[in-house]
Amino acid sequence: MRYSVSHLTTLKYAAPVQLAQFNIRLRPAAWPGQVVSDYRLTVDPQPAQVVDGEGGYYINEARFALRKPIAQLRIESRFIVEREPLPFFVTGSSGPGLADLRERAMKKPDLSARGPASYIFASPIAAPERDIALWASGFLNDAMPVMEAGRALMSAIHGQFAYDSGATAADTPPIEAFHARHGVCQDFSHIMIIAARAHGIPAAYVSGYLRTLPPPGRDRLVGADAMHAWVNLWCGEELGWVGFDPTNDMLVDADHIFIGMGRDYSDVAPLDGTFRGSSQQNMFFSVDVAPLN
Incomplete structure (x- = not known):
């Protein structure tokens, strides 16, 4: 596209x-x-x-x-x-298990802005939160393949949290959105990042755009879109960074436009x-x- x-x-x-x-x-x-x-x-x-x-x-x-x-x-x-569409080998892959992934990420000699080491630890907005870590423990385990873990986190956020554009502001702490169970794409991305890092998955915040479709029979409104946010998880050397969109419960594909990634919103x-x-x-x-x- x-x-x-x-x-x-x-x-x-x-x-x-x-x-x-x-x-x-x-x-x-x-x-x-x-x-x-x-x-x-x-x-x-x-x-x-x-x-x-x-x-x-x-x-x-x-x-x-x-x-x-x-x-x-x-x-x-x-x-x-x-x-371009998401490659078929990503959609059909399971990736390494979480225990193996943690070891790989810690040992990988790459401190660049795209290396996994920069996205394992706490960041200014995505700080460790015990409640979020315990919540994620209910559906993650060390033997789980990383792609399965990413889908589980993404689907849990989409299913348990309500999208509400007026519920939070840009400076609302992720833990407040987590306890309230509502927010916007920024909140959902930070919650997923905190949960993933708590279980050793390198997780990055992505800033970008998402193509939106008008309701059936309605014209597309020019200027009505907005910036979007999702999560990149490092899924090992074979897959690299894979995008997960918890707001829409979908892997990032041809309708997502990448601007940049950082540890959390403050970087991008x-x-x-x-x-x-x-x-x-x-x-x-x-x-x-x-x-x-």
Whole structure:
């Protein structure tokens, strides 16, 4: 599948702010089964310079500063992406058992942003939680193949938790969403990551997009999509990283568009920054994922 993706973010301030600096993480990182072309980033007011680089984990990051005071900032990211279907050998595989996987991950001499070692231990948002670990123990064991374990976690979250866009905020701790049994894709991904790491499975948070389909007989609404989040589990050298989407109880496939992965949301947040001033900030966004064939 080929898609045209646009992501428009607008920041409005009640009064002008000064010395604003921003980090943008919207340019897709290279990923198997995905080819990106025609990437464009537009910023208004236009900064003197935009510096492209890599984030702390597997994410592209653009940085810029605005020297003059601003009352509004408009950021638009656009690109074309082609996604291939999930390979058949992934869907039909079971992968190594969890005990074997833990040993492999700890011994693998790879400290890069795609190596499993970076995703075994606690991170700022996905900290260890005893209640989540005990909950996951009810359907995981050391002999279980990793793909089976990933499906079990994914299906349990989908079956036991209710999607509610108004139930949590971006800074809601995962344990609160866990006890309330509701949340959004960010919450479900963090819960799955904490549960997986508690049982020795390297687990990463993925930021991206998901093609959505309109109800039967209705036109697709332009700009009505949003960013999505799911979990990558390292499933051994044979399979590498495999995506699990607990929000939709499905393996990540051709309708998922990869932007980047980190230990949790804090590593891959699409936008963050600082400014001087005490003005209230409001953020608005519009995302459109349009199929091209």
